[in-house]
Amino acid sequence: MAGGAASGGSAASDTYAKARHWLLLPSWVVVGIFVLAPVLMMMVYSFLTKEFRGGVIWEFSLSAYDQFFFDRGLFGDEPAKIDWTYIAIFWRSIWQAGAATILSLLIGFPTAYFIATRPEKNRAIWVFLITIPYWVNLLIRTVSMKFLLRDQGPLNDFLVNIGLIDTPLHIINTNLAVQLGLFYSYLPFMVLPIYASVERYNFALSEAAADLYATKWVTLRRILLPAVKPGVIAGCILVFVPSLGAFLAPDLLGGAKNFMIGSLIEEQFKGNAGNWPFGAAISMILLTMVLTILLIYARQQRQAEDLS
Numbered sequence: 001m002a003g004g005a006a007s008g009g010s011a012a013s014d015t016y017a018k019a020r021h022w023l024l025l026p027s028w029v030v031v032g033i034f035v036l037a038p039v040l041m042m043m044v045y046s047f048l049t050k051e052f053r054g055g056v057i058w059e060f061s062l063s064a065y066d067q068f069f070f071d072r073g074l075f076g077d078e079p080a081k082i083d084w085t086y087i088a089i090f091w092r093s094i095w096q097a098g099a100a101t102i103l104s105l106l107i108g109f110p111t112a113y114f115i116a117t118r119p120e121k122n123r124a125i126w127v128f129l130i131t132i133p134y135w136v137n138l139l140i141r142t143v144s145m146k147f148l149l150r151d152q153g154p155l156n157d158f159l160v161n162i163g164l165i166d167t168p169l170h171i172i173n174t175n176l177a178v179q180l181g182l183f184y185s186y187l188p189f190m191v192l193p194i195y196a197s198v199e200r201y202n203f204a205l206s207e208a209a210a211d212l213y214a215t216k217w218v219t220l221r222r223i224l225l226p227a228v229k230p231g232v233i234a235g236c237i238l239v240f241v242p243s244l245g246a247f248l249a250p251d252l253l254g255g256a257k258n259f260m261i262g263s264l265i266e267e268q269f270k271g272n273a274g275n276w277p278f279g280a281a282i283s284m285i286l287l288t289m290v291l292t293i294l295l296i297y298a299r300q301q302r303q304a305e306d307l308s
Contacts, residue, residue, distance in 0.1 A: 181249030197227070241290055
């Protein structure tokens, strides 16, 4: 019987092993149509020539990438020199996305820890309260944030009424407004992965550290944080990557002086005056940057697993 059972298990395993490619076929079709095909289309467009009235001409050219990195004058006949305009926009986007990630981590980690340490029957309620505002469309939430932060908005009225300030604070169309918009948009992406990690954490380790006279700071730094590190890293990636390419918060809260990569890409595909190859080239540069970050993280994780 034991041999028969083992044989039956092996046969079942072999059956699924042969069928797994067919079972994965629908997933591969969806990924190919909705992920790979658009990326390949963007890559092809980035090497084409801009049509005067919008769209593209099917002639191979590197002018879109050249336009991003170099300035050749108004008519393109001057010696090439590095153009810092678009590089500065990329740097601003990286800075804004990094600041949003740090702010989300500073607020999200204590929030996730608080939820994970509540009685088990109450945790679902706290998670529900964190996620329910995000059932509303991102555009509506960003417009609501603009209404809240404007010079005659509820925030300034409240601060003036309690006597904390004499004149309204000008927040809209500043880097601070963009930062608040990114933080508000992606905070749950930080809270939920950290919450999942803290929930699996063995709090007996913290109790053992306390018995050995470790302070709360030492316990946090040397025991809790290393244990929940995968959740922290996942949360940072989930906040940083969409913040890097965001365009709603910069457009509605930052104005023309606080352009980010997403806004720049959007502008290239709007109306007949858009430069589709240039927008596609910026998209590919952004995609390359994101993939590089993810590959570095994956390599470090693999090395850490090999050492352990």
